[in-house]
Amino acid sequence: MAKLRAAIIGAGQIARKSHIPNYLSMGDEVEIVGICDRNIEAAMSAAAENGIPDWFSDHKEMLKMVKPDIVNVCVPNKFHYAAVFDSLDAGCHVLCEKPPGISYKEAELMMKKSEECKRLLSYGFHLRHGENVRIMKEKALNGEFGQIYFVKAEWLRRRGIPGWGNFTNSDIQGGGPLIDIGVHMLDIAVYLMDYPEIDHVSATSHDLIGKRKGVGLMGDWDPDKFNVEDSLFGFIRFKDGSSLSISNSFALNMKEKDRKNLEIYGDRLGASIFPPETFGEERSMLTNTEYPFAKDDDLHFKSLLNFVKACRGEAELLVTAKQGAYVQKMVEALYESSLRGEPVRL
Ligand SMILES: NC(=O)c1ccc[n+]([C@@H]2O[C@H](COP(=O)([O-])OP(=O)(O)OC[C@H]3O[C@@H](n4cnc5c(N)ncnc54)[C@H](O)[C@@H]3O)[C@@H](O)[C@H]2O)c1
Incomplete structure (x- = not known):
């Protein structure tokens, strides 16, 4: 061919x-x-x-x-x-x-x-192309989680404000850590939840660390040109009663340099996906299962x-255009809620 x-x-x-x-x-x-x-x-x-x-x-x-x-x-x-x-x-x-x-x-x-x-x-x-996501999607499709009622998504950096490019310029990027790194976690979360209908979205965002000079673990940023959020914490409630929380930061006073995870809570099984592990109950015993996991370094x-x-x-x-639009709708609503200071109904 x-x-x-x-x-x-x-x-x-x-x-x-x-x-x-x-x-x-x-x-x-x-x-x-x-x-x-x-x-x-x-x-x-x-x-x-x-x-x-x-x-x-x-x-x-x-x-x-x-x-x-x-x-x-x-x-x-x-x-x-x-x-x-x-x-x-x-x-x-x-x-x-x-x-x-x-x-x-x-x-x-x-x-x-x-x-x-x-x-x-x-x-x-x-x-989305990771083996960890594939394993969890298969479990979701097989009904192994039972009813998924809560997903917790986070990608947090301690002082990971990019010191290059346009990542702190809202006019060019449309926002900060939510639209840059959080968007990946939202994408995986709703793929695993199978795109439930959104009821409302609520968020707070902050820029106190980004707007002053400080230690940079990803280069030095210019606080005077910093016009994005340095962190955002959001909550999305779906019409089926399930919910998703999302936490993102370029800068946050926390222990680790970088923390990325997605936790899934179903009534039959729970999971943590970086790396993939599940938590359940079998024959009157609580079970923890790890999955042989070759580190995916070729996802691009x-x-x-x-x-x-x-x-x-x-x-x-x-990854389809329709799924991309769904994720963008959540991102927009999270920003809107954080700016308006009230929940946004969709
Ligand atoms: N998937 C990932 O892990 C990942 C990682 C980094 C960046 N990105 C995304 O990739 C995109 C680019 O990011 P980057 O870090 O490569 O940025 P960059 O600033 O390094 O490069 C962007 C290039 O586009 C050029 N450009 C700007 N406007 C243009 C236009 N209208 N027509 C033609 N060229 C134009 C600039 O001159 C520049 O050379 C962003 O959307 C970013 O979110 C994704």
Whole structure:
């Protein structure tokens, strides 16, 4: 089968560390035919370093000139929408980095556009591709948890405010740790809960640590330019009576440098998924079960491979545009509640 012709929009960190090397390692499946960055020097150097034949500063021109089959969108969040929309319009399947966009409206319009164009749209929620998530999804589908009534999701960093890029710029990223790292945990949580209908959302957010100078474990940030939350704590109640709590921080006074987990509570079984363990009761005994777990360090590769196989019709797309829109709706409501200081009904 002919190789898929891939084009990349955005030649920054994630394109260079993940998308380009992963596609280059799929020699028989994909060839990268063009790269674009509005900073033409970034596009040129990424092309030169990786043997990409064409580079551009404008994605529309690239789409017209190289006519790719698939497009990977690796620009900051604010620019996802235009890049995704134009790529779908040009007849391409699209893998866009997470989050889908900076508003639910954008995520919904991108989903509708992909349906209208009959092209696949997926998002870079790479944690979804982990073996731990697969094990738990299988258990959920088999009914092993019984009724899942509470999920606790958290990704907390002690002083992990990124000192590079746009991660502390709300205008470009749409928010801080919730939209950057929390979105991964929300994505896994609702995938395992099977997307229950949301009743209401409530959250508080804070920026006291981010707005002053301090110790940086991920580089130094500029407190004067910090206009995102440094932490957010939220609660989502679903119409079926189940609930989800989400805690995220770039900076929080806590013991560990970084803590990421998702806990599932069902009436038959509970679980903790980083690493995967379950907790139940059998023959009048309480049971704890660990799962042989090969550390997944190739989740970005798995995410791209699933997208490529789905474009070829050889696999089902794991992360869909509809699921991305659902997650974006929660993110938007959490921010709205934290700003308004009251619950948001959906
Ligand atoms: N899945 C993950 O683990 C992961 C990790 C890091 C970043 N990301 C996501 O990847 C995206 C990019 O992040 P990054 O860290 O690579 O950012 P970055 O700032 O390193 O790179 C972004 C690049 O896009 C270019 N750009 C900006 N606007 C453009 C436009 N309209 N057209 C063309 N090029 C444009 C910039 O010049 C820059 O070179 C973000 O959405 C981020 O959330 C995902």
